[in-house]
Amino acid sequence: MKKILISLLTFALCIPIFAQQSAVVVSARAVIYGDVNMEHAIGYLRRGQKLWVGKVKRKWGQLLPMVTAGRIAYIRTQDIRIEGEKYNAKLKPRHTKRNEFRFKKGDKKDNKELPDDWRDHNQISLHYLQTSLSASSTVPMETMNETSPTATELSINWDHRNPTKWWGYSFGGHYFTQSTETITYHTLALKAGLALIPYRNDLFDFEILTEGLLSNQFLVRVNNFEDYNSFLFGLSPRVQLRFFNKKSVQALIGMGYHYWMTPGLGTIEYPTNNTQDEMSSLSGSFINLGIGFSI
Numbered sequence: 001m002k003k004i005l006i007s008l009l010t011f012a013l014c015i016p017i018f019a020q021q022s023a024v025v026v027s028a029r030a031v032i033y034g035d036v037n038m039e040h041a042i043g044y045l046r047r048g049q050k051l052w053v054g055k056v057k058r059k060w061g062q063l064l065p066m067v068t069a070g071r072i073a074y075i076r077t078q079d080i081r082i083e084g085e086k087y088n089a090k091l092k093p094r095h096t097k098r099n100e101f102r103f104k105k106g107d108k109k110d111n112k113e114l115p116d117d118w119r120d121h122n123q124i125s126l127h128y129l130q131t132s133l134s135a136s137s138t139v140p141m142e143t144m145n146e147t148s149p150t151a152t153e154l155s156i157n158w159d160h161r162n163p164t165k166w167w168g169y170s171f172g173g174h175y176f177t178q179s180t181e182t183i184t185y186h187t188l189a190l191k192a193g194l195a196l197i198p199y200r201n202d203l204f205d206f207e208i209l210t211e212g213l214l215s216n217q218f219l220v221r222v223n224n225f226e227d228y229n230s231f232l233f234g235l236s237p238r239v240q241l242r243f244f245n246k247k248s249v250q251a252l253i254g255m256g257y258h259y260w261m262t263p264g265l266g267t268i269e270y271p272t273n274n275t276q277d278e279m280s281s282l283s284g285s286f287i288n289l290g291i292g293f294s295i
Helices: 002-018 141-142
Strands: 020-025 030-032 041-045 050-054 064-067 071-076 080-082 122-133 151-161 167-179 183-199 204-223 226-243 249-262 268-269 277-279 281-294
Touching: 030 064, 041 071, 050 080, 122 167, 122 249, 141 268, 141 277, 151 183, 151 281, 167 204, 183 226, 204 249, 204 268, 226 281
Parallel strands: none
Antiparallel strands: 020 050, 020 080, 030 041, 030 071, 050 064, 064 071, 122 151, 122 281, 151 167, 167 183, 183 204, 204 226, 226 249, 249 281, 268 277
16 A cells, blocks of 8 residues: 555656656757756757757756656756747757757766767857067067057857867967058968866856967068068967857957967068068967857
8 A cells, every 4th residue: 555655646746747848949059967956967959959848847947857868857948949939049940759869978877078079069250359569570660660550360260169078179260460551461370279168157168278370471561562471380378258158159258469480581671771670470469359159
């Protein structure tokens, strides 16, 4: 009799959890948690995937239960839309036969990190930089009695950022230009970077990045007719805040320092005043504004 009562009580308690409703993922990556405190991420679903969730919310309305791989898991309510409810996002749902998502290889019951597939957790970021060059980098302009303006830079990055890992990486292209009335700097470079993410919350990620740049041509043009060329390589460390890190569109703000070498530039001559200068590096501090798009 006691066993029957226990069974009936268990069944009654589980009815609200397993009373299911269809939902679709609206976030770029919806994290699946193995516990109601959201301490153990066990997988994820991509935007547009359909799943079954319970009707009774947990953790003050932040979570809905789901069943996957024979166990109860949880997903954030802000990451999904219950089918039948109004939502403004334009979705292209991919139907799934059951609740399924990627697991890290190994024990599926207690994974704390999401799998790190290079095809997932990616963003395209566009950056605008303003750089104040150091005194050693503006010698040609000073020789021509000109004031050095700030340099303008544009870059595009492919960023890999797993939301449960403390590191990431990126690849991209970088454009640098600065000009006065008689002196012009110009280069187009490829770059790769490594990011450390020591702190993150629901609003932003704090990132420490170091990027390496490489270009086969750094151009210095004097009086619009004399060109000096060198290959360029160097590092650009910076710190950066990535706001709205869990959204499809992120805002980026940061600051850092360039230190680039131009060993092939040699001696720069100025025909107008019969002087010469040596220039073997380019450096300066910069501020960075950008926007990122999850892909």
